[in-house]
Amino acid sequence: MIRTQIDRFIRLCRRFRTWSSWDDCGFCYAGFREATAGFSSQSFICFSFTLLISAVFCLTSCFADVPAGKVFRISVDQAMWEKWGFQYPVTYIFEISGLSPGTNVKRRDSQSAAWKSMRQRDAMDFFNGIECVRFNFSQNRAFISVGFGTSNCIELEFENVTSAKFVGVARYYDDRRATYTLSLDNWGWRAGAKPGAPWKGVADDRSDNYQAALCVCRGFNLPVSIAINTSMAGSNALWNTLQEELDRQDCSWEPAVHAQTHPGSEKAYSVRGYKSEILGCRDEILQHLRYIPFGQHIFEHILTSGYFDETLLNTDISEFLFLRGFNGHDNPSSTDYAAWDALRRFYGVGGLSGKAYDPVFARRNPKGRFCESDVTELNSAVDALFKAGDICYVMWHPDRYLNSVLYDPRPGQDGVQGSTLVQHLSHIANRTDVWYVANGWLYSYRYVAEHVSVTSQ
Numbered sequence: 001m002i003r004t005q006i007d008r009f010i011r012l013c014r015r016f017r018t019w020s021s022w023d024d025c026g027f028c029y030a031g032f033r034e035a036t037a038g039f040s041s042q043s044f045i046c047f048s049f050t051l052l053i054s055a056v057f058c059l060t061s062c063f064a065d066v067p068a069g070k071v072f073r074i075s076v077d078q079a080m081w082e083k084w085g086f087q088y089p090v091t092y093i094f095e096i097s098g099l100s101p102g103t104n105v106k107r108r109d110s111q112s113a114a115w116k117s118m119r120q121r122d123a124m125d126f127f128n129g130i131e132c133v134r135f136n137f138s139q140n141r142a143f144i145s146v147g148f149g150t151s152n153c154i155e156l157e158f159e160n161v162t163s164a165k166f167v168g169v170a171r172y173y174d175d176r177r178a179t180y181t182l183s184l185d186n187w188g189w190r191a192g193a194k195p196g197a198p199w200k201g202v203a204d205d206r207s208d209n210y211q212a213a214l215c216v217c218r219g220f221n222l223p224v225s226i227a228i229n230t231s232m233a234g235s236n237a238l239w240n241t242l243q244e245e246l247d248r249q250d251c252s253w254e255p256a257v258h259a260q261t262h263p264g265s266e267k268a269y270s271v272r273g274y275k276s277e278i279l280g281c282r283d284e285i286l287q288h289l290r291y292i293p294f295g296q297h298i299f300e301h302i303l304t305s306g307y308f309d310e311t312l313l314n315t316d317i318s319e320f321l322f323l324r325g326f327n328g329h330d331n332p333s334s335t336d337y338a339a340w341d342a343l344r345r346f347y348g349v350g351g352l353s354g355k356a357y358d359p360v361f362a363r364r365n366p367k368g369r370f371c372e373s374d375v376t377e378l379n380s381a382v383d384a385l386f387k388a389g390d391i392c393y394v395m396w397h398p399d400r401y402l403n404s405v406l407y408d409p410r411p412g413q414d415g416v417q418g419s420t421l422v423q424h425l426s427h428i429a430n431r432t433d434v435w436y437v438a439n440g441w442l443y444s445y446r447y448v449a450e451h452v453s454v455t456s457q
């Protein structure tokens with residue numbers, strides 16, 4: 001009976017492995033089998049404790065025996081790669097023996113492809129979502145951020161090292177301390193937000209409220225997910241604006257599905273049907289827009305009014321990587337990756353705002369007008385998340401504000417001029433120890449981190 005449990009334990013461990021060196025650990029398994037021969041069931045409780053201690057020892061030994069060498073192969077499930085591309089770079093950590101300023105890392109997508117040297121970045125540099133290598137010479141570590149390209153495999157080669165050992169996938173890109181992920185809801189829903197209006201400048205009330213918001217985010221180097229409603233106010237003019245903003249090819253924003261209209265109940269969904277509202281919206285976005293960052297995919301469904309039911313969740317099966325929820329309040333416990341729904345094959349529903357921005361802006365007249373205590377409140381909330389090493393999920397609704405107030409660039413004077421949001425963003429942006437990422441790319445990263453296989457060649 002005990003041996004059956006050990007067999008089950010070993011099988012479980014095999015399911016959780018992230019690299020294929022487990023076979024090298026045969027001694028652990030054989031040792032367990034030998035150790036358990038002849039045990040009676042009366043010794044079970046005593047032995048269970050021994051088993052636990054031994055299991056920890058076995059795992060430590062086995063996981064210490066990781067892929068090592070100079071060439072490594074990184075791979076992810078073929079079908080999922082075909083569906084999602086996984087171009088967003090994921091950070092692999094290696095322990096290097098013989099690391100020097102002359103060390104070089106090269107990558108290729110297949111054995112027939114040419115090797116390409118990867119660029120290096122320093123810890124003091126500000127960068128997000130790019131392929132690069134960062135060395136930590138005092139720790140003898142390499143942080144290699146690399147995304148999938150023309151196949152579901154990546155090969156890495158280390159030059160001018162004695163040997164390299166794969167340690168694991170970083171929880172956050174470039175092994176950053178914390179993560180900030182931002183989204184904006186309702187582009188195209190309300191005519192009053194002037195979707196597709198000619199650009200007049202960021203703090204001009206005649207400009208499209210969402211284009212103004214995007215311009216502000218870009219100025220602070222904050223990539224943002226924007227939830228689009230496709231049966232929209234603005235029509236062709238809005239499609240043109242969306243495309244113009246993608247034509248920059250600067251990975252500044254991610255188009256996400258909101259819905260064709262803005263249903264917030266079963267009854268509202270019954271008018272067009274869940275499929276049309278959600279997958280129809282997704283198909284229209286893919287049909288109209290080119291140069292979507294990290295491949296022609298829509299990773300995220302941002303739930304209209306945060307509403308979901310069984311039919312909605314089943315409509316989304318395998319159609320998105322992440323479903324973002326909403327409730328309008330602070331959600332102090334929403335600080336981690338949303339769980340993978342194994343049945344429906346997406347992450348979520350999750351990503352509710354840790355700190356809700358809208359209720360803070362709504363206190364003032366006009367909404368969003370600078371107030372020093374509001375800025376302090378938002379800064380403290382986000383700083384606490386950064387300090388704790390959490391994921392900071394935040395969002396606002398650009399259609400609720402005047403551009404001239406919410407994006408007022410002038411220095412703040414309580415109730416007179418300036419913007420709480422702009423002052424807050426200037427406080428939290430551009431930090432080298434924080435990963436700034438759009439929601440869908442965050443979950444592209446997460447899927448790879450949880451499912452990738454790394455082997456030495």
Ligand SMILES: [Zn+2]
Pocket residue numbers: 185186258262303304305
């Ligand atoms: Zn909405």
